[in-house]
Amino acid sequence: MSGRRAESGDVAVLGLGKAGGALVASFERAQVPIVARARRLAALARRRGHLDSATLFLAVPDEALPGVVAALAAWPALPRAVVHLSGARGLDVLEPLAARAAIGSFHPLASLDGRGPVPAGTLIAWDAHGASAGARLAALARRIGGVPAHVRDDARTLYHAGAVVAGNLPVALLHEGVSLLVEAGVPRTTARVALARLLRSQADNAERRALSLALSGPVARGDADTLARHLRALDRDHPALARLYRELSRVLVDDVSGHDAPTKRRLARALARR
Ligand SMILES: NC(=O)c1ccc[n+]([C@@H]2O[C@H](COP(=O)([O-])OP(=O)(O)OC[C@H]3O[C@@H](n4cnc5c(N)ncnc54)[C@H](OP(=O)(O)O)[C@@H]3O)[C@@H](O)[C@H]2O)c1
Numbered sequence: 001m002s003g004r005r006a007e008s009g010d011v012a013v014l015g016l017g018k019a020g021g022a023l024v025a026s027f028e029r030a031q032v033p034i035v036a037r038a039r040r041l042a043a044l045a046r047r048r049g050h051l052d053s054a055t056l057f058l059a060v061p062d063e064a065l066p067g068v069v070a071a072l073a074a075w076p077a078l079p080r081a082v083v084h085l086s087g088a089r090g091l092d093v094l095e096p097l098a099a100r101a102a103i104g105s106f107h108p109l110a111s112l113d114g115r116g117p118v119p120a121g122t123l124i125a126w127d128a129h130g131a132s133a134g135a136r137l138a139a140l141a142r143r144i145g146g147v148p149a150h151v152r153d154d155a156r157t158l159y160h161a162g163a164v165v166a167g168n169l170p171v172a173l174l175h176e177g178v179s180l181l182v183e184a185g186v187p188r189t190t191a192r193v194a195l196a197r198l199l200r201s202q203a204d205n206a207e208r209r210a211l212s213l214a215l216s217g218p219v220a221r222g223d224a225d226t227l228a229r230h231l232r233a234l235d236r237d238h239p240a241l242a243r244l245y246r247e248l249s250r251v252l253v254d255d256v257s258g259h260d261a262p263t264k265r266r267l268a269r270a271l272a273r274r
Pocket residue numbers: 014015016017018019020039040041058059060061062064067068084085086087088107108109110111112113
């Protein structure tokens with residue numbers, strides 16, 4: 001057995017949808033031996049004899065995990081390790097297997113479509129019962145081009161909330177921004193595409209540089225007058241959005257911008273004014 005194979009071991013994948021398909025493509029590209037792959041448990045069961053030394057990845061919908069785990073618990077022999085891909089679920093859902101297999105989680109923080117591998121550089125949050133199972137998961141994450149990060153089970157909800165805050169909540173801000181542009185006379189589709197591009201360029205900057213350097217816009221420029229003008233317009237016609245604008249701009253001023261204290265105070269005064 002080669003050193004790399006010994007480090008990461010054989011794998012098997014149950015569920016060949018968006019995440020399972022991507023994982024299989026990643027393992028194939030990285031030449032990780034896949035001893036079984038199946039859409040459904042009945043098909044996987046036919047390969048049961050090949051699974052003893054494998055890490056089995058459960059790439060099934062989160063809500064299907066308890067049922068799949070209950071069915072696996074009835075197997076006379078289990079794979080060496082059983083690992084789920086969910087970002088939201090902890091290790092507790094795998095507990096019925098814990099006496100007979102190592103259990104773990106392996107969450108690629110990316111939007112996957114099952115047609116290509118997990119993108120290179122994707123953060124892969126893992127946790128496991130047992131140091132050797134954990135080391136195997138970290139090695140597998142690295143081997144498929146990911147960036148492994150150990151996220152302990154008790155920090156899992158925070159981790160997942162962080163992903164939602166940064167990954168999904170900006171869509172609410174996009175919605176609000178599109179509405180303002182439409183009100184200003186821009187056709188809705190044009191507005192959506194233009195603002196999505198703006199968001200992407202901001203995200204691209206944030207990937208390359210510290211947030212204080214990546215930030216653009218009035219807070220980054222220390223432009224208190226523009227903040228005040230925006231807030232006068234929003235306070236008049238969109239008071240709920242004005243509250244959001246103030247709250248989020250305060251985070252930019254206080255925690256992101258890196259401005260000196262006098263500039264921060266000037267911007268804070270503009271945000272406080274009504
Ligand atoms: N999609 C992502 O971007 C992404 C990213 C990171 C993590 N994840 C995680 O990956 C896991 C799978 O998500 P997914 O997006 O890949 O789901 P998905 O596209 O719906 O694929 C689910 C797969 O599981 C199979 N499956 C096996 N047993 C099942 C059962 N009892 N009920 C329903 N389906 C069953 C399905 O079979 P059929 O093909 O026969 O329906 C399908 O191949 C979830 O834990 C999710 O949180 C997803």
